Amino acid sequence: MATEIQKKAQDTLALVEEVNAVVLPEPAEVNAIVPMSEAKGALSKEIKSRIAELDMSDTQSIVSFGSAAQAELQVISQSMLQGVRNKDVGPAGDSLRGIVTTIRGFSVSELDVRRERTWWEKLLGRAAPFAKFTAKFEQVQGQIDRITESLLDHEHTLLKDIKSLDMLYEKTLAFYDELALYIAAGEEKLHVLDTKDIPALEKKVEKAAEKDKVMRAQELRDLRAARDDLERRVHDLKLTRQVTMQSLPSIRLVQENDKSLVTKINSTLVNTVPLWETQLAQAVTIQRSAEAAAAVRDANDLTNELLTANAKNLRDSNKIIRQEMERGVFDIEAVKQANADLIGTIEESLQIADEGKAKRASAEIELKKMEAELRDTLAAAKARKTGTGDTAGTAVPQ
Structure with a gap:
């Protein structure tokens, strides 16, 4: 007062x-x-x-x-x-x-x-x-x-x-x-x-x-x-x-x-x-x-939270790091898969080449057959002297 x-x-x-x-x-x-x-x-x-x-x-x-x-x-x-x-x-x-x-x-x-x-x-x-708020x-x-x-x-x-x-x-x-x-x-x-x-x-x-x-x-x-x-x-x-x-x-x-x-x-x-x-x-x-005690309590709670969080983060990161450290430059599974894929690629290449060679040989036989058939047909047309044979025959190589 x-x-x-x-x-x-x-x-x-x-x-x-x-x-x-x-x-x-x-x-x-x-x-x-x-x-x-x-x-x-x-x-x-x-x-x-x-x-x-x-x-x-x-x-x-x-x-x-x-x-x-x-x-x-x-x-x-x-x-x-x-x-x-x-x-x-x-x-x-x-x-x-x-x-x-x-x-x-x-x-x-x-x-x-x-x-x-x-x-x-x-x-x-x-x-x-408002009065309560102001007071x-x-x-x-x-x-x-x-x-x-x-x-x-x-x-x-x-x-x-x-x-x-x-x-x-x-x-x-x-x-x-x-x-x-x-x-x-x-x-x-x-x-x-x-x-x-x-x-x-x-x-x-x-x-x-x-x-x-x-x-x-x-x-x-x-x-x-x-x-x-x-x-x-x-x-x-x-x-x-x-x-x-x-x-x-x-x-x-x-x-x-x-x-x-x-x-x-x-x-x-x-x-x-x-x-x-x-x-x-x-x-x-x-x-x-009471406010000071609450602040101390909050600080202690924060410390405990940081300790717990840091320990968990350390464990997780250490696990990841150690796992990476113990791995080779290449994983054997990756090398094995790459090798299998390479072999499969080579085999597929050889197979495709063989198939292509066979198809070309078959195509060559077919081409000769078709050429012979064409020549025989033209020759028969010339023998009939229809007039068309001369013209057509001139387009066929001798």
């Missing part, structure tokens, strides 16, 4: 100890809503000031009754959500995204990176194998530094979240207590309406002149409707207070988890990463030793 990153990890340790040392206040008793009749001193003044916020003739005043208590809480929540994307809030972000995409007309499945990819997307999606050739120290930097970023983010959760918890607790005051104020106002204002207005309706009776009756209906609106609003405030009460331990749980993660990350940076480096250094040495 780089010296700079190690120093950052050590410096962050003080912040981790600081956030772990913070003790958040516990909420008051769940049903600790003090009615106006039991409130004293400053509490009574607080309830009265909230009753003064109500204007029964203004519907907006009734609907927004108690909303001011949530202003600071909303500011903190908005600041925590600033820059956060749907993917960072898990299932809640998925639900929110589903609503938005439905409104916009998009298909959520088309935007979901966890869905099954199409054939074309699988064909083009070569990022993961194979990166320096180990650089990879460790990137991991530690990422862990430091997560640690700083979690530390900010823990401090934000501290403020959120405090403001939520204050909102919880503030809701008790608004509920007490609302119930007191309802009590006054039920016991004083509405009965008094009912008497006015009964005593009103005939021409004013309709107007007074309408005022009574409006007051009763406003009273019902206030009752519903107080009920909503009670529900909100209950939900707020439930969110307090949730905030604490998330915060404790974040603290545990921060502590674990810091321990990883300070203790585990140096151990990684030691183990990786050993792994490098072991790998190099």
